[in-house]
Structure formats: structure tokens, C-alpha cells
Amino acid sequence: MGSAKENSEIKEAIRRIALINAIAFQGKAQAKPVLGKILSEKPDLKNRIRDIALLVNDVVQEVNRIPLEEQIEIVRRLWPEALIKEKEKIEEKKGLASLPNVKKYGQVITRFAPNPDSMLHLGNARAIVLCDEYAKMYKGSFRLRFEDTDPRLKRSALPFYEGIREDLKWLGCQWDIEVIQSDRLPIYYEHAESLLQKGSAYVCICKPEEFRKRILAKKPCPCRDMPISEHLTRWKRMLNGKYKEGEAVVRIKTDLNHPNPAVRDWPAFRVIDVKKYPHPRAGGKYRVWPLYNFSCGIDDHLMGITHIIRGKEHLTNQRRQEYLYRHFGWEYPEALHYGRLKIAGASLSKSKILRGVQDGTYKSWDDPRLATFIALRKRGMRPEAIRQLIIDIGPRPADITLSWENLYAYNRKIVDSVANRFFFVQQLMKLLVKGVQKEFTAQIPFHPSYPERGFRTLEVKPKNNEAYLLISSKDAALLKRGSIIRLIELFNIQIEDMREDEVIARFHSEPYNEARRLGAPLIHWIPEWQGVPCEVVMPDGSVVSGLAEDTFRDVSLDQIVQFERFGFVRVDEIDHKITVFFAHK
Numbered sequence: 001m002g003s004a005k006e007n008s009e010i011k012e013a014i015r016r017i018a019l020i021n022a023i024a025f026q027g028k029a030q031a032k033p034v035l036g037k038i039l040s041e042k043p044d045l046k047n048r049i050r051d052i053a054l055l056v057n058d059v060v061q062e063v064n065r066i067p068l069e070e071q072i073e074i075v076r077r078l079w080p081e082a083l084i085k086e087k088e089k090i091e092e093k094k095g096l097a098s099l100p101n102v103k104k105y106g107q108v109i110t111r112f113a114p115n116p117d118s119m120l121h122l123g124n125a126r127a128i129v130l131c132d133e134y135a136k137m138y139k140g141s142f143r144l145r146f147e148d149t150d151p152r153l154k155r156s157a158l159p160f161y162e163g164i165r166e167d168l169k170w171l172g173c174q175w176d177i178e179v180i181q182s183d184r185l186p187i188y189y190e191h192a193e194s195l196l197q198k199g200s201a202y203v204c205i206c207k208p209e210e211f212r213k214r215i216l217a218k219k220p221c222p223c224r225d226m227p228i229s230e231h232l233t234r235w236k237r238m239l240n241g242k243y244k245e246g247e248a249v250v251r252i253k254t255d256l257n258h259p260n261p262a263v264r265d266w267p268a269f270r271v272i273d274v275k276k277y278p279h280p281r282a283g284g285k286y287r288v289w290p291l292y293n294f295s296c297g298i299d300d301h302l303m304g305i306t307h308i309i310r311g312k313e314h315l316t317n318q319r320r321q322e323y324l325y326r327h328f329g330w331e332y333p334e335a336l337h338y339g340r341l342k343i344a345g346a347s348l349s350k351s352k353i354l355r356g357v358q359d360g361t362y363k364s365w366d367d368p369r370l371a372t373f374i375a376l377r378k379r380g381m382r383p384e385a386i387r388q389l390i391i392d393i394g395p396r397p398a399d400i401t402l403s404w405e406n407l408y409a410y411n412r413k414i415v416d417s418v419a420n421r422f423f424f425v426q427q428l429m430k431l432l433v434k435g436v437q438k439e440f441t442a443q444i445p446f447h448p449s450y451p452e453r454g455f456r457t458l459e460v461k462p463k464n465n466e467a468y469l470l471i472s473s474k475d476a477a478l479l480k481r482g483s484i485i486r487l488i489e490l491f492n493i494q495i496e497d498m499r500e501d502e503v504i505a506r507f508h509s510e511p512y513n514e515a516r517r518l519g520a521p522l523i524h525w526i527p528e529w530q531g532v533p534c535e536v537v538m539p540d541g542s543v544v545s546g547l548a549e550d551t552f553r554d555v556s557l558d559q560i561v562q563f564e565r566f567g568f569v570r571v572d573e574i575d576h577k578i579t580v581f582f583a584h585k
Contacts, residue, residue: 010045014038014056018063019075020082026405027068031060068585069565070522073488076448077512083449096394099134100334105306108140112168112175113147113296116160120167122371122386122407123348126341129390130309132173143303144168144175148182149295151279152272156182158280163365167373171383179303181295182281188290189239191298191328192250192269196231200327201268203234204249215264218256224265238271238288245273252294254323266320268294297321305333312337312397339399346371346404368539368581379539380560380570380583385410404539408584415560415568415583420446420453423488423524424534424563426546427473431525433493435507436462442489456551460490460527468528470547471503478521479503486515486522488564524564526550533577536569544582552578 017037022029035056039045045052063071075082102108110131114120120128135142146164148156161180168175195201204211204223214221223231238248250269258264268291274284290298296317300308308318318335325332347353353370356362366374376386389410393400421444439462443455460467469487479485479495485505486492492515497504509515515522531547538544548563555561555578559571569580 010038010042010052011055011059013041014059015063016075016079016082017041018056018060019071020079022063022066022071023068023075023083026409027064027066027071029060029063031057034060066521067565073448073522073564074516078516080449096130096133096137096391099138099307099336102138107306108135108138109143109304109306110135110140110309111143111145111300111303111305112173113145114164115147115150115154116156116164117148117154118160118350118354119163119365119372119374121348121350121353121373122343122346122376123341125171125373125386125390126338126393126395127310128168128171128173129387130338130395132171133387133391134307134309140306141176142173143177143179143305145179145299145303146181147292147296148180148279148281149289150292151274151277151289155277156280163374170373170377172387177303179299180281181290181299182279184295184299185282185286185289187302188269188295188298189288192290192294193232193235195252195327196235196250197228198327199228199253201231201250201252202226203231203238204251204265205234205243205247208246215256216261218264220256221265224251224253238269241287243271245271245276247271252320252324252327254320258319260316260319262316263319263323266293266323267291268324293317293320294324297324300333301325301328301330308333308335309395310335310337312339336395337397338395339397341393342399342401343371343407344401344403363541367541368537369541378570378572379581380415380568381407381411382414385414404584411583412568416562417447417449419560419562419568421448421562421564422456422552423458423526423549424536424546424552424566425470425472425524425526425531425548426536426544426566428470428546429473429476430502430528431469431471431493431505432502433462433467433469433505433507434496435465436460436467436491437465437507438462440467440490444489456549458490458527458530458549469525470528470531471523471525472546475523476503478523484508484515484518484520486512486520487525488522490525492518492520535577535579536563536566537572537579537581539582548578 014034018029018034021034035053038052099108112128112131132142146161192201202224204221206221206223211221234248237243248271249267251265252268254263254265256264269288270291271287272289274287278284315337322332342348348371357365362370365372366378368375368379385407389407440460442458445451445455446453479498481495481498483495484492485495491510492508493505494508495503495505526547526549530550532550532553534546534548536544555571557571557574560568562568567585568583570583571578571580573579
């Protein structure tokens with residue numbers, strides 16, 4: 001190719017490009033864009049493209065063997081302006097598509113309508129964020145409605161009302177109006193009686209299996225065409241407790257020839273045994289409770305909802321509610337139905353999570369294995385990351401499966417600039433360094449991009465030219481006899497011997513440039529006589545124990561920091577030991 005000096009310069013340029021590219025792709029550089037970049041920087045290399053391509057492949061493979069944290073550290077030390085440029089890039093936001101028929105309404109009004117029978121999780125984020133974001137987008141109104149009218153199957157609990165409110169506040173979603181459906185039973189009764197009087201609904205006392213056979217055959221049950229007076233009498237009997245649970249149902253009249261049997265004369269009210277299933281707020285005050293499609297349909301109209309944004313599993317519910325609206329002469333709101341959102345490796349089934357908490361599979365609703373908002377908050381996920389992820393996904397109708405890494409990537413962009421850096425040594429291994437002839441003071445910035453935040457100071461004071469340090473045993477794979485290792489911000493060592501719980505090394509040199517020239521791996525460390533006990537709760541519920549550097553004692557609760565070469569963590573408890581929850585790398 002060229003001279004040795006020229007080839008060395010080309011290789012260094014390729015290494016720089018490969019490292020920056022690797023950081024952009026979660027630690028794995030891509031050879032093709034690296035080749036394109038070096039050729040654009042040095043067009044004269046195009047006549048040697050075959051050799052350059054081979055060199056690029058070699059350098060990319062070498063770079064990809066370096067952990068992401070070390071890649072970032074190298075770029076920060078050698079080419080800090082590259083990271084600054086990356087941060088200053090204004091990412092093109094996908095934004096949200098326009099809502100339909102906005103001009104038709106004086107004000108856009110959206111709603112989030114949870115059932116307070118559990119805590120919210122990541123699967124609920126789409127409905128919450130989209131409804132809130134669209135309301136903000138059009139300077140409209142976002143409303144919260146607790147749909148708690150099923151004391152039998154979807155039993156509400158008082159702690160969940162406040163828990164849901166706290167989750168919405170954490171997500172930055174402030175509602176303008178709050179409605180609790182269990183407070184509105186007289187309103188639903190009034191509308192039910194109006195439909196009965198108009199002949200648009202009826203009280204059915206058929207056995208469920210008999211009704212099912214008839215409806216599948218597209219035939220009316222005997223109750224349907226009885227006089228209105230009979231249905232009003234039956235309605236009063238329902239309210240007065242003359243019917244037991246399962247003996248009477250109010251049904252909305254629809255088209256018995258509708259292609260979907262679930263739409264044909266759907267149930268609107270039923271009797272609940274309130275002694276067996278008391279409501280957490282209303283107790284036994286009401287024995288007749290509306291089903292979802294009735295109370296939801298009525299409230300969407302009375303609350304002035306202009307745009308309903310929900311999952312496509314509600315398409316059948318829309319068909320049902322449209323009959324209700326026709327009976328009242330109302331116009332149905334605009335409706336957007338998005339696809340299912342799944343997170344690979346996470347359960348977003350509310351019933352499964354609830355069972356797991358009740359049977360002790362999970363310690364509580366904030367168990368790190370869960371995707372509940374309270375668990376994500378405990379791990380250090382930022383609400384802005386969740387919001388932006390949902391906004392970028394938007395209300396598209398296709399089903400989407402995300403990985404945890406998708407969320408981590410959004411969160412990383414937010415916490416990277418605010419998280420101070422510290423050393424954490426897990427699975428402790430002693431390191432004896434011989435030939436250390438003076439004291440060393442390592443001054444390491446709390447954040448390499450923000451030196452104004454100050455520095456951490458770690459001192460190494462040898463005795464008889466020997467210094468004892470602590471390192472992570474997980475770095476043992478890097479420590480081979482004769483290999484050169486760089487102790488971050490300290491000095492370079494050469495490994496002499498490896499024992500079961502101790503590494504013997506000799507001082508090699510001090511300059512970082514020497515470590516770079518030799519391609520020495522970088523590892524973190526703490527002086528043996530320093531360190532604060534620390535436990536890291538991992539996403540699978542396991543606990544990693546170790547020591548953090550002494551300066552970690554000054555952290556505050558809820559602070560998000562980065563353990564170098566380990567990952568981002570959130571400080572949860574400060575006592576004789578510090579407990580943190582792992583977020584992600």
C-alpha cells in the first residue's frame with residue numbers, strides 16, 4: 001500500500017470512524033458505512049479500495065470486540081468533538097399524524113379510561129400518551145375516566161385509583177376533568193329507562209344458553225317483542241332487588257342479521273350480588289350495574305369526547321355503541337384504533353400480572369421483572385423516553401413487537417448527559433501491582449463531557465513499591481500472562497501471574513498514549529482500602545453485590561448514575577450499604 005507511517009495514519013482514521021459508527025449502533029460498527037466515510041474523507045484511497053476494504057473489515061472486527069462503554073470512553077478521550085456533534089444533531093421527529101375532521105369540532109377532547117383493578121403498565125402507555133399528546137397538539141382537553149362498573153369480574157380496589165393518578169402525573173399527563181363511573185349510576189339508569197320507554201331496549205329474563213342459541217340463529221328471544229310496559233316493570237324489579245344475579249339483563253336492540261353475533265342485542269345492564277361482590281366505593285348501594293359498552297358509550301357523548309383513541313380490539317365495541325348512538329340520535333365520535341403493542345420478554349397481561357402479585361410470584365407491583373410504570377420508574381426509566389417512544393410509534397393499526405432495547409435506547413439518550421460516573425467493582429478480585437515507586441492520584445471527572453461538575457479523586461499509596469487494588473473478577477478474561485492492561489485514569493500494568501482470587505502484575509508505564517499504542521484493554525478499579533458496599537437489583541430480580549468507590553457515598557436518593565463499564569442505575573436506598581436498581585447498559 002503506502003509507507004508505514006501513511007498506513008498507520010489511515011488505520012487510525014478508520015478506527016476513529018469505526019468507533020463513532022459503533023457507538024451509533026449500540027456497540028457494533030458496520031463495515032459498509034465505515035468504508036464509505038473513509039473514502040469520502042480521503043478520496044485518493046479509491047484507487048486502493050480493495051486493500052482499504054480489507055483493512056476496514058479488520059478494524060471493524062477489532063472495534064466490535066471492545067465493550068460499548070469502552071468505545072465511548074476511547075472516543076471521549078481522543079475525539080470528544082465527535083460525541084458533541086452527535087449530541088447536537090437535531091433528530092428528525094416523526095411526530096403524530098393529524099387527527100381526522102378536527103375542524104368539525106370546536107375543541108378536540110380526548111380521554112383515557114382505565115379500569116382501576118390493577119396498576120398501569122407499558123401496554124397502557126399508547127392510549128395515555130397518544131390521547132394526552134393529541135390534546136396538547138390541538139390545544140384541546142384531556143380527560144381521565146375511571147371505568148369501575150364491574151364489581152364482579154374486574155374488581156376495582158381503592159389503591160389503584162390513586163396509583164393510576166400518580167402514573168399519569170409521572171408520565172407528564174395532566175387531565176382537565178376526572179370522572180368516576182361508579183358515581184354516575186343515576187345517570188346511566190336515566191338513559192336506560194329512556195331507551196326502554198322508546199322500545200330501543202328490553203329486559204331479557206331468558207336463560208343465557210337459550211338466548212345464545214336464538215341469537216346465533218338470528219332469531220329474537222321471547223322477551224324482545226313484549227310490551228314496553230312489561231319491560232319497564234321488569235326494570236323496576238331489577239332495581240328493587242326482585243331479580244337475583246343472572247336472572248335479568250337489559251339488552252340494546254340491534255340488527256339480528258348483523259354478521260357479528262356479538263353485536264346482536266348486546267347486554268347493557270345486569271344484576272350483581274352486592275353482598276358477595278361489594279363495590280370498593282359504592283359498597284352495596286347499587287345492585288344493577290351497566291356493562292362496559294353502555295357506560296362507555298353514554299359517557300363519551302356526555303363528556304363531549306371528539307376523538308376516541310384505543311386498541312383495535314375495541315372495533316366490535318364501536319359497532320355495538322353505534323347502535324346506542326342511533327337510538328339517542330347522537331353522532332358517534334371520531335375513532336382511531338391502533339394495533340397491539342408487545343414487548344419481547346415482558347408480560348403485558350393485566351390479569352397475569354395481578355395473579356403474579358397476589359400469589360407471590362412478584363414481590364410487589366414495582367418488582368423489577370414487571371413492565372408496570374411503578375417498576376420502570378424504580379429502575380430509572382424516564383417518562384420522557386416512554387413518551388417519545390410512543391409518539392414515534394404513533395397510532396398505526398399494525399401490531400408492533402418491541403424489544404427492551406428499543407426503550408433503553410430512548411432512555412439512554414436522556415440519562416447519559418445527566419448521569420455522573422462512578423466505579424463499581426463486582427465479584428471482587430485483588431490486584432497486586434509491583435514496582436509502583438510513587439503515589440498516584442487519579443482525578444476522574446464525574447462526567448467526561450461536563451468537567452464543570454467536578455472530579456472524583458482516587459488515591460493509590462504503595463507500600464514497599466507495591467499497591468493493592470480491587471477489580472471485577474469478570475475482567476479475568478482480559479488478564480492473560482504478559483498482557484498489558486490500562487487501569488482507567490491511573491497507569492498501565494503487565495500481568496505476571498493469575499491466581500484463584502488474586503492477580504499479580506507489574507507497573508509498566510503511566511501515559512495513556514502508551515496503552516493506546518499497545519491496544520491495551522481498559523478496566524476500572526478501586527483502592528483496596530476504599531469502597532462503599534453496594535447492591536444492584538437486576539431486571540430479573542437477582543442481586544449483584546460489590547463495592548462502589550468512596551465518592552459514591554454522596555449520592556442522593558432517586559439519582560440516576562452510571563457505573564462505568566456496567567450500566568446506568570437508579571439509587572433506591574442509602575444506609576450502611578447503598579441499594580440501586582439496574583436500568584440498562
